[in-house]
Amino acid sequence: MMQTRREFITKTACAAGLLPFSALAFQNSILEQPNDVLDINIFSKHLQFLDYKSTGEMAAEMGFSGVDLTVRPKGHVLPELVKTELPKAVKAITASGINCNMITTSIESVNNLLDVDILVAASKEHISYYRTNWFKYKEDLPMRDSLLFYQNEIKKLGDLNEKLQLVGCYQNHAGISVGASYWEIKNILETVNQKYFGTQYDIRHAMVEGGYSWENGFQLLHPNIKVIVLKDFKWEKVNGKWEATNVPIGEGMVDFDKYFKLLKHYNLKPPVSLHLEYDLGGAEKGNTEISIDKKVVFDAMKNDLKKVQKLWKQA
Known part of the structure; x- marks a missing residue:
């Protein structure tokens, strides 16, 4: 399948050389997704x-359009090695005919030289989107003041993004960090240039935190959505305590039909980062060694990918 994909791109590119179109117009026509197909990237965690090479090859073989590459501590690319390793990673991944347009990072501030190094390296590799770290409420400040502090940090990141032609994203995440509430995210995005910084909207976490009110959160944040994360969950009692347990796409409580209908209503079809947080022998945790056959992981990824595309078409 990988070879077929490469052959298709090569042969089509050769044929395009005979046509009176610019290289850019040809590239856009090849990469453009039909309206009934989502641009789904596998989370490299x-x-x-x-x-790097095997990641690109397997992502292409499974049918993903790209890779959301981890560039953070314990990630595929370590931050301190980003200047040399990110070019290698992008080159190896894209050699399989797919893209590497987004990265997941631990970036927090323009005052951190390593964070700036990551952004500069990403810009040089024509990365489009990056996700930041999650912010923690400061123990020595009232919650409101913490939000104002992070609002200013994001404003400065957005200014740098404009210079580097990047789009930063903050993920809504269940728990007690900044961003579990929709209003927290809206607040920290209030002063940044919306073109260069927005949210990576995670429907799983939105429904865990929002219950029935997740639709209000979506209405509030939809103008800020740049990238979306897809995964599923259900509430289960574990050792006597109720917990949000991650499950394969379509087997949990996420109302994908309503969610996808809302996205279509607002003409939103952002790139997707597909996460698989349920038990996969350690792959779900980002382990470099896993306890199950790799094929089990690959099959799970292919199944979730197919389910998402089917649900999108049906919505």
Whole structure:
């Protein structure tokens, strides 16, 4: 399948040379997704038992359009090695005919030289989107003041993004960090240039925190959505305590039909980062060594990918 994909791109590119179109117009026509197909990238956290080349090859073989590459501590690319390793990773991944347009990072501030190094390296590799770290409420400040502090940090990141032509994203995440509430995210995004910084909207976490009110959160944040994360969950009692347990796409409580209908209503079809947080022998945790056959992981990824595309078409 990988070879077929490469052959298709090569042959089509050769044929395009005979046509009176610019290279850019041809590239856009090849990469453009039909309206009934989502641009789905596999979160490389779940493939950290593979090297860059194998990650690209397997993502292409499974049918993903790209890779959301981890560039953070314990990630595929370590931040301190980003200047040399990110070019290698992008080159190896894209050699399989797919893209590497997004990265997941631990970036927090323009005052951190390593964070700036990551952004500069990403810009040089024509990365489009990056996700930041999650912010923690400061123990020595009232919650409101913490939000104002992070609002200013994001404003400065957005200014740098404009210079580097990047789009930063903050993920809504269940728990007690900044961003579990929709209003927290809206607040920290209030002063940044919306073109260069928005949210990575995670429907799983939105429904865990929002219950029935997740639709209000979506209405509030939809103008800020740049990238979306897809995964599923259900509430289960574990050792006597109720917990949000991650499950394969379509087997949990996420109302994908309503969610996808809302996205279509607002003409939103952002790139997707597909996460698999349920038990996959350690792949779900980003382990470099896993306890199950790799094929089990690959099959799970393919199944979730197919389910998402089917649900999108049906919505």
